Amino acid sequence: MTVTPPAGQDQGHGEGRLHEVTAPYDGGATVSGRDFPTNRGGLCRKGWSAAELLRHPDRLTAPLLRGPDGILRESTWSAVLPLISGRVRSIQSEHGQDAVAVFGGGGLTNEKAYTLGKFARLALRTSRIDYNGRFCMSSAAAAGNRAFGMDRGLPFPLADLGNASVVLLLGSNAADTMPPFVQHLRGAQAAGGLIVVDPRRSATARLTEQGRGVHLQPTPGTDLALLLGLAHVVVAEGLEDRAFLASRTRGYDDVARGLARWWPERVQGITGVPATAIRATARLLARGARSAAEGGPGAYILTGRGVEQHADGTDTTTAAINLALLLGLPGTTASGYGTLTGQGNGQGGREHGQKADQLPGYRRITDPAARAHVAAVWGVPESLIPGPGLPAVELLASLGRAGGTRCLFVHGANPAVSAPDASAVIDGLRSLDLLVVSDFFLSETAALADVVLPVLQWAEEEGTVTNLEGRVLRRLPAVVPPPGARSELWVMRELARLLEAPSLFSDDPGTMFDELARASAGGLADYSGLDYAVLDGGSPAYWPYPSGSGGTPRLFLDAFAHADGRAVLVPVSPRADAAASRLPAPLLLATGRLLEHYQSGAQTRRVPELLAARPGPRLQVHPATAQALGIRQDDAVVITSAHGEARATADLSGDIRLDTVFLAFHFAGAGTANLLTGGSTDPVSGMPEFKTTPVRVTTSTGHVHRPVGEERVAVA
Numbered sequence: 001m002t003v004t005p006p007a008g009q010d011q012g013h014g015e016g017r018l019h020e021v022t023a024p025y026d027g028g029a030t031v032s033g034r035d036f037p038t039n040r041g042g043l044c045r046k047g048w049s050a051a052e053l054l055r056h057p058d059r060l061t062a063p064l065l066r067g068p069d070g071i072l073r074e075s076t077w078s079a080v081l082p083l084i085s086g087r088v089r090s091i092q093s094e095h096g097q098d099a100v101a102v103f104g105g106g107g108l109t110n111e112k113a114y115t116l117g118k119f120a121r122l123a124l125r126t127s128r129i130d131y132n133g134r135f136c137m138s139s140a141a142a143a144g145n146r147a148f149g150m151d152r153g154l155p156f157p158l159a160d161l162g163n164a165s166v167v168l169l170l171g172s173n174a175a176d177t178m179p180p181f182v183q184h185l186r187g188a189q190a191a192g193g194l195i196v197v198d199p200r201r202s203a204t205a206r207l208t209e210q211g212r213g214v215h216l217q218p219t220p221g222t223d224l225a226l227l228l229g230l231a232h233v234v235v236a237e238g239l240e241d242r243a244f245l246a247s248r249t250r251g252y253d254d255v256a257r258g259l260a261r262w263w264p265e266r267v268q269g270i271t272g273v274p275a276t277a278i279r280a281t282a283r284l285l286a287r288g289a290r291s292a293a294e295g296g297p298g299a300y301i302l303t304g305r306g307v308e309q310h311a312d313g314t315d316t317t318t319a320a321i322n323l324a325l326l327l328g329l330p331g332t333t334a335s336g337y338g339t340l341t342g343q344g345n346g347q348g349g350r351e352h353g354q355k356a357d358q359l360p361g362y363r364r365i366t367d368p369a370a371r372a373h374v375a376a377v378w379g380v381p382e383s384l385i386p387g388p389g390l391p392a393v394e395l396l397a398s399l400g401r402a403g404g405t406r407c408l409f410v411h412g413a414n415p416a417v418s419a420p421d422a423s424a425v426i427d428g429l430r431s432l433d434l435l436v437v438s439d440f441f442l443s444e445t446a447a448l449a450d451v452v453l454p455v456l457q458w459a460e461e462e463g464t465v466t467n468l469e470g471r472v473l474r475r476l477p478a479v480v481p482p483p484g485a486r487s488e489l490w491v492m493r494e495l496a497r498l499l500e501a502p503s504l505f506s507d508d509p510g511t512m513f514d515e516l517a518r519a520s521a522g523g524l525a526d527y528s529g530l531d532y533a534v535l536d537g538g539s540p541a542y543w544p545y546p547s548g549s550g551g552t553p554r555l556f557l558d559a560f561a562h563a564d565g566r567a568v569l570v571p572v573s574p575r576a577d578a579a580a581s582r583l584p585a586p587l588l589l590a591t592g593r594l595l596e597h598y599q600s601g602a603q604t605r606r607v608p609e610l611l612a613a614r615p616g617p618r619l620q621v622h623p624a625t626a627q628a629l630g631i632r633q634d635d636a637v638v639i640t641s642a643h644g645e646a647r648a649t650a651d652l653s654g655d656i657r658l659d660t661v662f663l664a665f666h667f668a669g670a671g672t673a674n675l676l677t678g679g680s681t682d683p684v685s686g687m688p689e690f691k692t693t694p695v696r697v698t699t700s701t702g703h704v705h706r707p708v709g710e711e712r713v714a715v716a
Contacts, residue, residue, distance in 0.1 A: 010486035051134040060454035061484040075124030085498035087434045091407045101128035101405040104354040105412025106343030110461030110510045114516040117353025119492045123501035127386035130356040132413040134392035138685035139313030140339035147321045149561030153468040154338035165297035166193035166288030171306020177593045201655035218271035221582040223307040227319035229267030232259045233282035251569035258571045267624040289327040306404035309690040311680045315572040331556035333698025338442035341468040351525040356389035361523020375641040377519045392687030399428025402412040407434040417600035422674040443602040444668045454485045462509045470542045473536045505703035585694035591673045617648040617671035620662040636700035
């Protein structure tokens with residue numbers, strides 16, 4: 001059988017080739033590759049070792065119910081499901097419908113993400129649903145929607161990058177986080193045209209060495225100014241594609257006027273990037289754009305979390321799109337702009353209804369026509385569908401508060417580790433009247449729950465995921481799940497029945513996919529021409545895929561998704577409040593990923609090979625900075641911000657700026673990086689500020705804090 005790679009194992013963040021897995025549950029699963037254009041047979045360490053989790057001794061195989069003594073004990077499905085439904089009714093009777101909320105995940109299959117949105121709105125009858133993709137893709141999505149009228153991570157097949165002579169990559173350490181992706185950069189490397197923007201000399205930045213490209217190392221949080229400087233050079237030197245701008249865009253005049261004050265020498269003073277490098281980079285991009293226009297290799301601009309996970313992430317991503325539009329890159333066959341997704345189903349997970357403001361098919365929940373269409377598919381009155389809810393940070397901030405969330409369902413997420421201001425989030429989780437977590441391991445969030453529901457892993461379930469190119473991929477079960485574990489579709493079906501929900505809730509993935517396709521018809525993310533038979537036919541299936549079509553591998557070739565068919569250049573500039581919030585104290589903390597771990601680490605920290613390679617949090621510090629602070633290699637250090645403190649081991653490296661420290665966010669307990677980050681968010685997207693937290697670093701006194709949430713982890 002064929003299955004997609006495990007959600008959350010980032011051999012391309014789940015956007016890998018299909019590969020074969022054959023094994024009984026209690027045997028050793030073997031994985032063998034087939035050629036697939038996205039990653040051409042490649043997997044990273046996380047992908048190769050993922051099968052070990054299928055037979056892990058920590059696997060949950062029965063529901064857990066917290067007793068009066070605070071201990072989680074094994075229970076039965078027949079006991080916990082009526083308990084949950086009864087408590088939901090009681091809480092909503094006392095506190096209102098929106099006292100119950102749902103927090104989803106970007107690793108859920110399309111079928112589960114779709115059904116979760118429907119479950120929240122029709123079974124729980126709440127508006128309060130959002131998901132962890134708000135921490136990952138929301139700024140890129142917001143910028144793409146306002147510029148192009150549509151958000152698809154890459155609006156072109158990933159393999160197109162191989163034909164580029166210039167690639168500008170901002171805020172992504174793809175060489176560590178999605179290693180198979182790197183092979184698509186070889187053409188740009190060979191041409192000396194790989195440009196990497198990163199405050200650290202990361203593994204990806206090192207790909208530019210030996211004449212293969214350029215590494216720009218700006219002060220953290222100044223990417224917006226850098227992009228404005230690059231665009232200034234393009235306009236000032238007449239390097240823009242004037243024919244493209246005239247025929248396919250609007251808004252040029254306002255953007256060009258705003259760029260006049262971002263000359264390279266001024267930008268150098270803000271970013272630390274030399275003015276000469278800014279001019280050379282802009283000219284290199286323009287040469288790539290001209291080459292594509294003349295039939296040669298093209299140019300691409302790609303963004304990642306490093307420029308998006310900011311309180312001004314939407315504006316920064318918009319500046320990158322503006323630069324691409326000035327050069328005439330989007331909507332062409334040899335060049336383009338795109339953003340790299342960061343979760344196993346990061347693209348599909350945000351399309352079909354688990355965002356606070358969306359209905360299936362990327363429809364706005366406030367759009368009367370969208371509401372009427374989805375209501376008709378669901379067979380319910382439109383008035384039964386709630387309005388928009390709260391984005392993730394606001395939703396989590398409401399936990400346990402008066403007028404806020406009293407009951408929370410968590411699916412495919414671990415916000416006790418992954419959410420900003422983690423201490424406040426954990427306090428909120430503890431204060432709930434009911435916390436229900438569906439997971440296959442006892443994650444840090446599950447350890448705080450009142451009820452834990454054991455669900456299926458990637459190789460045990462059927463469904464679809466949508467990769468970073470917008471390509472829909474089939475997942476087939478390859479191993480038998482352990483007795484006691486259940487599909488989340490089954491869980492939602494049973495709870496919907498107990499809650500007397502209208503409409504269809506099925507545990508058959510094909511049934512829910514067919515309904516998803518109908519619900520998405522006519523939307524931006526239209527899947528109406530797809531079903532399992534089409535996907536099993538083997539031809540690439542890129543959305544939008546309206547009924548009767550063959551899909552859309554490349555978007556915008558004829559028109560952008562705005563009503564007039566034009567892309568929009570949107571004027572942006574740094575906000576004074578965002579800049580002030582990044583004043584070092586005396587250092588700026590950037591959080592991010594490691595090669596060996598993924599997301600909150602709930603899975604990868606259970607793989608011995610990966611844990612042995614990276615057993616705990618290490619704070620990357622420049623040697624000169626460390627010397628000034630009296631810190632030596634491997635010292636225990638305390639990192640303190642306005643929001644809390646975390647503990648780590650010092651890792652001295654010349655690969656980071658003197659004013660910056662770096663901490664991975666995969667670890668729990670006292671090493672949780674998000675104990676340091678705050679609740680500041682982008683006003684457009686709701687994205688938290690993860691990349692520039694002012695911190696102080698000192699040597700540790702040796703006192704070890706008890707891991708966060710430890711007092712509630714007891715399981716009998």
